[in-house]
Amino acid sequence: MKNAATPHSVPEFAIIGHPNEGKSSVLSTLAEDDSVRVSPFPGETVVCQTFPVRIDDREVIRFIDTPGFQNPRDTLEWLRAYNGPPEKMVSAFRAAHAHKPNFHDDCELLGPVEAGAGVIFVVDGSRPVRQVDLAEMEILRLTGAPRMAVINSKEDDAAYLSQWQNEFRKNFNSVRLFNSSRANYRQRIELLESLKSIDQRLEPVLRRVVQAFEEDWEQRNIRSAAILIDLFKGVLTYHRTVPYKAGEEEKLRRQLQERFQTHVAGQEQEAHASIRRLFKHNIFNLELPPHSILAEDLFSERTWEFLGLGKTQLIVAGALGGAALGVGIDAATIGASFGAASVIGGLLGAGATALKADDLLSGARLLGMQLGGEQLRLGPVNNIQLLYILLDRALIFYAHVINWAHGRRDYESAARHGAAGHDGKEGYTTNWSREERRVCERFFTAIRHGKELEIEDSTVALHQLLLEQFEQIAGART
Numbered sequence: 001m002k003n004a005a006t007p008h009s010v011p012e013f014a015i016i017g018h019p020n021e022g023k024s025s026v027l028s029t030l031a032e033d034d035s036v037r038v039s040p041f042p043g044e045t046v047v048c049q050t051f052p053v054r055i056d057d058r059e060v061i062r063f064i065d066t067p068g069f070q071n072p073r074d075t076l077e078w079l080r081a082y083n084g085p086p087e088k089m090v091s092a093f094r095a096a097h098a099h100k101p102n103f104h105d106d107c108e109l110l111g112p113v114e115a116g117a118g119v120i121f122v123v124d125g126s127r128p129v130r131q132v133d134l135a136e137m138e139i140l141r142l143t144g145a146p147r148m149a150v151i152n153s154k155e156d157d158a159a160y161l162s163q164w165q166n167e168f169r170k171n172f173n174s175v176r177l178f179n180s181s182r183a184n185y186r187q188r189i190e191l192l193e194s195l196k197s198i199d200q201r202l203e204p205v206l207r208r209v210v211q212a213f214e215e216d217w218e219q220r221n222i223r224s225a226a227i228l229i230d231l232f233k234g235v236l237t238y239h240r241t242v243p244y245k246a247g248e249e250e251k252l253r254r255q256l257q258e259r260f261q262t263h264v265a266g267q268e269q270e271a272h273a274s275i276r277r278l279f280k281h282n283i284f285n286l287e288l289p290p291h292s293i294l295a296e297d298l299f300s301e302r303t304w305e306f307l308g309l310g311k312t313q314l315i316v317a318g319a320l321g322g323a324a325l326g327v328g329i330d331a332a333t334i335g336a337s338f339g340a341a342s343v344i345g346g347l348l349g350a351g352a353t354a355l356k357a358d359d360l361l362s363g364a365r366l367l368g369m370q371l372g373g374e375q376l377r378l379g380p381v382n383n384i385q386l387l388y389i390l391l392d393r394a395l396i397f398y399a400h401v402i403n404w405a406h407g408r409r410d411y412e413s414a415a416r417h418g419a420a421g422h423d424g425k426e427g428y429t430t431n432w433s434r435e436e437r438r439v440c441e442r443f444f445t446a447i448r449h450g451k452e453l454e455i456e457d458s459t460v461a462l463h464q465l466l467l468e469q470f471e472q473i474a475g476a477r478t
């Protein structure tokens, strides 16, 4: 076969099956290509279409979308009656039926098989096996193409799975369950891994493909972490100064706050969009689940209530990190009296107010609003909670992006995402360990006051923390 004859060539796989079973959807997810046409109407694909997967502009593997079988019973009958040389069988069939309209799709889909492509046969495992499926499997067996069967279940129904698996074991070199709407990075790699077993000669080239996929994923995570760190640095160092006019303080303050909020929200959106593109969601805008906390405005009260650190954690951050909490109480006072019950009560009160973005923004607490001479200055941010909220929103967004399979198209009925923590918090950071929070505090302090070296060190640590978080999110299937 062509794939194996030249071990350094690009491996090629045709996705074959009955119409409307999920071929295009499987291809879309496997190739991470949301330009693949997935359609609820059977029979829309009438010509083969090749989808190359490129990593760093180099094509590493190629998938071919094919029309569904049109006339499998008669095709099978012809192949069975054929008594020429076996290696010529597929080309003889195609030549004999080239101009017959009722064999158009069958000729077309066997084109890649004739050219030596491997076959990935897709069925919808949520329905029973029919006679026509057996005919299609037998056709593929007769072609002798290296082939794998993929069970893609359109419904969550496992009643027919063992029936399918039994039939497949007779006809295919390998069988895999693969949910085109839910498969994530790990499951894509696993499918590629098992493609190796359909033909030993494919092994070396597929090993390189898998390695390229894994390295590419790592690069995406590294870039995502860098994008987020740029965002955080930009937000935490933001400051603006305007000339102060007596009697207009309130108006100026409001304008500055609005500009700050618009700026931060815009920067956050840009960062999220860049991450989305890194993970190749190019065409469809990922609809956020309707109840997602991410659908809330960054500075809404709900966001500040449900994301970020809990009150007590913030108080501790304030006590340990000096003015990090920015509650308007002298840091020295916090440090000296922390531990005295009555004072803690008072601080919790302050912490509670500090949780509401609106409250914070209307005062000097979040933004370090200062009046100096003729100038009104806003920023830099002096409450670490904003960093935690940006972190939570970034991680929830990341989880959504990496778990949204490219073949999935039911944007409306998307389920809710976001991990629910204790005390009503929905983000990730509330459950972080003391050490993890320490990384954030160090970064926060360094960005605001630190020397270059400390900024660099604390950035490296936060970068590492982000990579660990990404890995955990990818490992935890929702």
Ligand SMILES: Nc1nc2c(ncn2[C@@H]2O[C@H](COP(=O)(O)OP(=O)(O)O)[C@@H](O)[C@H]2O)c(=O)[nH]1
Pocket: 017, 018, 019, 020, 021, 022, 023, 024, 025, 026, 037, 038, 039, 040, 041, 042, 043, 068, 152, 153, 154, 155, 179, 180, 181, 182, 409
């Ligand atoms: N819920 C769900 N729908 C799917 C799945 N795979 C395919 N579909 C839907 O089934 C229809 C046919 O899918 P498509 O990939 O175009 O099938 P093809 O004709 O075999 O290429 C489309 O409406 C898909 O959205 C799946 O895993 N889950």
Ligand SMILES: [Mg+2]
Pocket: 023, 024, 025, 037, 038, 039, 045, 065, 066
């Ligand atoms: Mg299709």
